[in-house]
Amino acid sequence: MIVSLLYRVTRKLLAVPGILLRRDTTKEAELFVLRHENTVLRRQLAAPVRYEPADRFWFAALSSLIPRRRWAQVFPVQPGTVPAWHRRLIAKKWDYSKRRGRTGRPPTPAALKKLVLRLAEENPRWGHRRIQGELARLGRPVSPSTVWQILNAAGIGPAPRRSGPGWRAFLTAQAEGIIAADFFHLDTVLGKRLYVLALLEHGTRRLHLTGVTAHPTGQWAVQQARNLAADFGTRMESLRFMLRDRDTKYTEAFDAVFQSEDVDVLLSAPRAPRMNAHCERVIGTIRREALDHVLIVNEAPARRVLGRYQDHYNGNRPHQARDQLPPDVSEEPAAERQHGHPGKLLRTRILGGAINEYRYAA
Structure with missing residues (x-):
């Protein structure tokens, strides 16, 4: 005027x-x-x-x-x-x-954009869904598409895609009662090959790395099965099937440990690793997130590295199959952190910084 x-x-x-x-x-x-x-x-x-x-x-x-x-x-x-x-x-x-108000979708807070870019920079192997899962675990819910838009606007390309699980119909219907087993190997700095027995609960995605040895025999595998049964205790009652391949290290005594707990042993077809896709995938995850970034000298460091990664996997790593919750976590972060000021974000370096864990300061 x-x-x-x-x-x-x-x-x-x-x-x-x-x-x-x-x-x-x-x-x-x-x-x-x-x-x-x-x-x-x-x-x-x-x-x-x-x-x-x-x-x-x-x-x-x-x-x-x-x-x-x-x-x-x-x-x-x-x-x-x-x-x-x-x-x-x-x-x-x-x-x-x-007098006009802003129309349309409210803009993404600058602090959230900064946090997304920080997670992408510090974890180059994380895709937008993995970052969205970490944000959900931290109490900062955001859609995967929003994370993708933030990364795309910043010129950050997608992480390598992974293949999905196979044998879908059976595994989905019976996931709560299945535990799968498989061997994988790792090589030390001197070229010595070590073997690890990995077991994965399909229902909870809980990982068990039972032992490390340079000479995996049938007797050693039986002892690992007994140790696992002792650690499970009454939880063995929730299992119905043991899924494994036809490796000769799985003897009749190995199967007997699970059959004594009324767990049926299922064998995958020869040369069909996708019939045990969940366990194959978690082994690939162990390699990409841990073993590919550390040097192993002998069995003792291998046990420490795998034990530390098992704790991270079960206690902090979010999983899409569990609504971005880690296997050992049964509920989402406190509601007050989802809406109020979350405070300072702290980072914990695992395995010398190969893996990062995040939490808000109390």
Whole structure:
């Protein structure tokens, strides 16, 4: 309102010389235009010429004193620009743009974007769903598409995709009662090969790395099965099937340990690793997240590394099959952290920084 009133008063005042001195009105107006243009140019010699609102105000006001046919020779802009400035000034008064609220989806908080980019930078092997899972575990729920948009806007490409599980119909229906077993190997810095027996509970995704040895025999495998049964205790009653391949290290005595607890032993088909896809995948996860980034000297360091990774996997790593909860966690973070100020984010380095765990300071 004040700008519009000032604009009209200025035009009226500039029209006074036109009434008193009709002959020199055009010449005086041209002089005012040129002088003001020089002022603008002197102010912006080091940069392209930009007209501020006050400059547009003067040009629009002086345009009424100059014949329209001379605008192209007098004004430093196109003839249509001056009326456009005038229309914009009048429209701004009546469009109520200052009263309009922001429409559409609310923007993502800058702190959340910064956190997503930090997780992506510190964990280059994490894709957008893995980052979304970590955020959910920290009490910062956000959709996977939002995480993808933040990464894409920052020029961060997707992490390598992993193949999904096979034998889907059976494993989905019987997941709560299945435990799967498989051997995998790792090589020390001196080239010695060590073997590990890994077992995975399908229902809870709880991982068990029972032992490390350079000479995996049938008797050693039986002892690992007995140790596992002792650790399970009454939880063995919840299991119905033991899924394994046809490796000769699985003897009749190995099967007898589980059959004594009313657990049926299922054998996968020969050369069909996807029939034990969950266990095969967790072995790949162990390699990508831990073993590929540390050097193993002998059996003792291997046990420490695998034991530390097992604790991380069961206690802190989110899983999509469990709504982004770790196997040993039964509920989501406290509700007050989902809406209030979460506090400082702390990082714990596992295995010398190969793995990162996050939590908020109390």
